[in-house]
Amino acid sequence: MGMREQTMQARLSEAFLSGDLEKCLEMARTLAVVSGIGPHPLETLLPVAESHDRRAELLDLTDRLAQAAPQDCRLLELGATLLMQLGFLDEAESRLNDALQRRPGHLPALSTLSCTLTQAGRFADACAVLKRMQALDPRDPSALSNIAYITAASGDVHEAINLYRQAIQIKPDHPQMRLNYSIALLKAGYFQQGWSEHEWRFRLPGHTSLPMAQLLPNITEKLDLRGKHVLVTQEEGYGDTFMYLRYLPLLAQRGAIIRVWGADIMSDLCARVEGVDTVQSGGTTPYYDYHCPFISLPRAFAASPNPFGVNPPYIAADLVKSAHFAARLRDDHNLKVGLVWSGAPRRDQTEPFMLDQRRSMTLETLRPLFDLPKTSFYSLQKGTATGQLDESKTPIIDLMPECLTMDDTAALIDNLDIVVSVDTSVVHLAGAMNKPVLLMDRVNPCWRWMTDRTDSPWYPSLRILRQTRAWDWSDVVSSVRALLHDESERKKS
Structure with a gap:
């Protein structure tokens, strides 16, 4: 993309965020003519529309441009993506099928179709689409990994695990694939291996900014936590935190000084869990010898005598x-x-x-x-x-x-x-x-x-x-x- 096109694309994003859809329409038409090939200019607005919940407005722009360019498969596919995200699955599928009649082997359209069918719960149909993708590019393990995901979604987690293993042999260092594999293992009840694999999430962005060298190791008889400050951090949703608070009393029994960081509206509840020393919702990072996101606590205790933590109730009302x-x-x-x-x-x-x-x-x-x-x-x-x-x-x-x-x-x-x-x-x-x-x-x-x-x-x-x-x-x-x-x-x- 040339400098002029980059400038116009930036202005297109600004116009979209400001709500000037008529200006967006005019600029997108001009950019589509200038670029000629490659992704449609409106496609660059998709992340903006997603992060600002402006999908309906982008869909309106897409439909209006498509009226003047009904032959443009890129607009069909973008509209289908937005319809899928908004829950209009039948219409999304219809548009994708139209686009694929014109470009039968277009992998992005096939991928969106498989996602649409999966969202609809039509796992066999989604799997058939992914097998088409696999045949088109057998060297790419992502289609096999996605087939494994759908196989697990349909209830056959053991076959899904076998498929994930085949995909991992092709590309063993793919973090998302390994994370999805861990979820299949956990779903099947292979907890110790599943929690170990689940640590691959740290190779994806957004899970922790703290040094991995100080991540809490596995709990063994040789690990001495007496007087050690263990910083337990919020990672994802509130449900995960409630689920894994069960491990904090066990850490305290081993002599750890437990600090919970990032508990937000759960602070009072966390503070009453047995063994918790302090709870902090924000501010600077508290001192620690080890840190551990809540979701890594089951991994730490997986080979211990208490792999599921303490039994409920471990949370009590005020x-x-x-x-x-x-x-x-x-x-x-x-x-x-x-x-x-x-x-x-x-x-x-x-x-x-x-x-x-x-x-x-x-x-x-x-x-x-x-x-x-x-x-x-x-x-x-x-x-x-x-x-x-x-x-x-x-x-x-x-x-x-x-x-x-x-x-x-x-x-x-x-x-x-x-x-x-x-x-x-x-x-x-x-x-x-x-x-x-x-x-x-x-x-x-x-x-x-x-x-x-x-x-x-x-x-x-x-x-x-x-x-x-x-x-x-x-x-x-x-x-x-x-x-x-x-x-x-x-x-x-």
Whole structure:
């Protein structure tokens, strides 16, 4: 790209961010003529549209340009990518098929088609597309690795592991491939090897800025932690932190001085975990001898006598806050059920945004529950999905405006009989408190819920109710209704 084109492309991005779509349209037309070949100028706006949640505007621009250039496959493919991300999967597939009729072997279009079919839960169709890609470029192990991912998504994790191993033989130092392989191992229950492989994530950006030379080594009898400062750091979501707090009491038993850094709205809860010395949400890096992200704690303890950490409950509600909610709920003698129907959409991050579309549901989907006798429903929902409470006429009691931190939410959960939730951090919080939990889980679930089982090695109080068809929650909601009815009858008797 020449200097003039680079300048025009920068101005195109500025115009898009400022919301001047007419100027964007004019500049994109000019750039398309100047460049002639290669990626369409609008394609450079995709990362901007993703990170600023401006996908709909970019789709509008793409469609308007495509009206004047219907033969341009690049616009078909860009529009399909945006439609896929926004959840319009049928239309995305249709556009990709049109583009592939014109360019049958175009690998980027085939890749987007496989992603679209995977998002739709059509794993066999997605796998067929990936095999086409593999035939076109057999030296590239990425297609084989993606076939392994889809094989795991469809439930055959052992075959997926074999496929990952074949791909790794071709390119053994590919961090993302090794990380995906680790997830398949964990999903299959090969925890010790899985946690070891999971450390490949450190070769990807964004996991830690601390020196690897001081990463906490594996826990053995020879490792002396007495008086050593171990800095445990927040790495990903709140659920991960709740899940791995179980290892901190074991570190303390070995004499470590534990400092938790980056706990944010979980600070109060983390501070009450047995053995925690201090909790810090920001500021300068605390002193440490070793550091360890929460997600590396299971690796450190994998070969120890306690590979799953301490048993729940290892998180306890604040007694004063719990007493406050106990007073609020004193006159409710029904079965008290906490509900979470949606996760955080994180629309500025494409992969989490698309995952959330699969794991979340609308509040309306749970309507079959609300006529259960002797049952009261309490919202544990946060975020934009709380707006559905105002839109729907449901008997849900919403005390969440009083819950400003996870510590407040834990106090409310402490006074409920059972929690019903999609796969969010509330599942982990309630499980860590040893509160009964019904997890409404999607097709192609997170590795930690494994496959073909309704229980969890992490949370004894948790029961998993799985979708049988992607995007269809009807069977799950029916099962939840039956179980809540049984619980209500048990409490009444």
